[in-house]
Structures are given as structure tokens and as C-alpha cells.
Amino acid sequence: MRVLAIDTSNLVLSVAVVEEGRVLAEMTTNQQKNHSVRLMDAISLLMDETNTLPEQLTGIGVAKGPGSYTGVRIGVAAAKSMAWSLQIPVIGVSSLEAVAMNALGAPGLIVPLFDARRGQVYTAAYRSAGIQRVTAEAAERLVLLRDWCALLGQQPGKETILFMGEDLGLHREAIRTELGERAVFAPASCNHPRAAHIGLAALRRLAEGEAGHPHELVPEYLQLAEAEAKWLAQNAACPEKE
Structure with missing residues (x-):
């Protein structure tokens, strides 16, 4: 099986062609x-470089x-x-999961996030299930960062919480203030989503x-x-016509 994988969901543009056990x-x-x-x-460039014809694709991630x-x-x-x-x-993969897969094999919680403005983040929590996949510990959500940190801080034990994502620079100090030494931060090279992970x-x-x-x-x-949201709010405020 051969898959084309695409990620344009944030600043990063990532494209890959993968097959079982190999990133082409x-x-x-x-x-x-x-x-x-x-x-x-x-x-087009990657399809040409890998000598992949459209009809050779099994699916698109x-x-x-x-x-x-x-x-x-x-x-x-x-x-x-x-x-x-x-x-x-076509197989949809969470943009947050794609970032979390950069930490396959890491211990503790894996917490990718994207800035959503006004103190909010898009985020979720994962754990590494071996070195092949991550599993969701907490579902995707849009949440105030301070509320999210408070919730993460309630996790039992003192395991580390690995934060990931291109927007970490905007929130690093706030996270450190809330969670102290429990919070660790991925290096820059691990903060970008990779289409290869989406493809795998x-x-x-597909196999499942x-x-x-x-x-x-x-x-x-x-x-x-x-x-x-503004349109819905404005129309909700308007009286219904007879």
C-alpha cells in the first residue's frame, strides 16, 4: 500500500509519500x-521524485x-x-496527534498545543503506546491555557508533561508558572508536524x-x-419575522 499524506493545517506545509515500513x-x-x-x-514534485502514479495510491491521509x-x-x-x-x-488525522507522534516512545503525558488567541489553545493529551502510535488521554479541546494547566496539574504522581508545538514560545512562561518543573518542552525540531507521521x-x-x-x-x-460566530450572534438577536 502507498499513501500520499498532506498537512496544511497550520504554518507548516508538509507532504509525504509513504508505503508500509518506508517513507519514500x-x-x-x-x-x-x-x-x-x-x-x-x-x-507533483514528490509524486515525480518517487515515480508514483496517481493510480498507485491506496489512500490519502x-x-x-x-x-x-x-x-x-x-x-x-x-x-x-x-x-x-x-x-x-481518505483518512483524516488530527493535527494535534501528528505533532504528538514526534514524541513516540517518550514517558509521561504528551501535550501538543496550537495558539487560539485570547489566552486560549487548541490542545489534547496523549501517551505513547510503544513506538508505533500515540493514544489519547484527554480529548481535543479549545480551552483557556490557565484552565488546561490546572487540569493537567491534577494528574496523580509527578510524571513529566511534555509540551509540544510551534506556538510554545507564546506560552512557555505561563506553563512554567502553573506547572513548575513538571513541565518540559520539546526541542524546536520536534514541534513541527510531519506528513510522514500522518501517512504512517x-x-x-487503512489496514484496520x-x-x-x-x-x-x-x-x-x-x-x-x-x-x-458574529453572523449567528447578530441573527439570534434579530426578532423573527411574522
């Missing part, structure tokens, strides 16, 4: 560029969010369109029968876009 090619950039312009060129609204939509829309045209499954997760889920039809995949935003 991967490209990851961390520049503030336009994913909608660069994604298809990156896919994609980061389904949370993250940037626009970024998530770009990746999910591209993955669904290609999977539908090729009549192959997609391969595993968890892949879905392209029409079934929906982005995971965890909150409404600001414009949509």
Missing part, C-alpha cells in the same frame, strides 16, 4: 507562504485540524478532491478498516470562525 519522500517547510499556491506543486481555518480547508479540500477522483479512501497513521488505519469515503471527511475546527 517527505517535504516540510515552515515559512509563511500561501499553502493554496504551493501545495499542488509540492505534491490529511491533517483534518484543528488549526488555521484556511489552512485546514485547503488540505482537506485537496485530499477529498483527489481521493474522490481516484476513487480511493493513515496506512495503519478505519478509512472513509471522501464525502464523509469533515474538518475539525473546534470552534466557529469569527465571522460565522
Whole structure:
């Protein structure tokens, strides 16, 4: 089985072609560029480099969010369109899980996070299940960072809590203030999601029968876009017409 994997859900653009037990090619950039312009060129380059024809793909894995609204939509829309045209499954993988997989084999809690503004973060908690996968300890959520740290601090014992993610610089001091020495921080090289991890997760889920039809995949935003929230609030305040 061979899978194309895509992540455009945040600042990072990452694309990979993987097969069972092997990463054939991967490209990851961390520049503030336009994913909608660069994604298809990156896919074309990796498909050419690996001599992969579209009909050789068994499925497409994609980061389904949370993250940037626009970024998530770009990746999910591209993955669904290609999977539908090729009549192959598409497998959505959590953007947070993709970051957490950089810590496979680590002890204690693994806590990836993305900044969501106004003191909030998108986050979840995972544990490494051996060196092949992570399992969710706490579900994805949008939460105030101080409330999240308070909840994590209630975990029994004194195990370390490994924080990961490109936005750690914005929250490092606040996390350290709340959790002290229990909080440890991943090095910069481990904070970026890798499409190779998404591809390997997609391969595993394909083998386990968890892949879905392209029409079934929906982005995971965890909150409404600001414009949509304002529209709903304004219309909720308007009296209904007779």
C-alpha cells in the first residue's frame, strides 16, 4: 500500500509519500507562504521524485485540524478532491496527534498545543503506546491555557508533561508558572508536524478498516470562525419575522 499524506493545517506545509515500513519522500517547510499556491506543486514534485502514479495510491491521509481555518480547508479540500477522483479512501488525522507522534516512545503525558488567541489553545493529551502510535488521554479541546494547566496539574504522581508545538514560545512562561518543573518542552525540531507521521497513521488505519469515503471527511475546527460566530450572534438577536 502507498499513501500520499498532506498537512496544511497550520504554518507548516508538509507532504509525504509513504508505503508500509518506508517513507519514500517527505517535504516540510515552515515559512509563511500561501499553502493554496504551493501545495499542488509540492505534491507533483514528490509524486515525480518517487515515480508514483496517481493510480498507485491506496489512500490519502490529511491533517483534518484543528488549526488555521484556511489552512485546514485547503488540505482537506485537496485530499477529498483527489481521493474522490481516484476513487480511493481518505483518512483524516488530527493535527494535534501528528505533532504528538514526534514524541513516540517518550514517558509521561504528551501535550501538543496550537495558539487560539485570547489566552486560549487548541490542545489534547496523549501517551505513547510503544513506538508505533500515540493514544489519547484527554480529548481535543479549545480551552483557556490557565484552565488546561490546572487540569493537567491534577494528574496523580509527578510524571513529566511534555509540551509540544510551534506556538510554545507564546506560552512557555505561563506553563512554567502553573506547572513548575513538571513541565518540559520539546526541542524546536520536534514541534513541527510531519506528513510522514500522518501517512504512517493513515496506512495503519487503512489496514484496520478505519478509512472513509471522501464525502464523509469533515474538518475539525473546534470552534466557529469569527465571522460565522458574529453572523449567528447578530441573527439570534434579530426578532423573527411574522
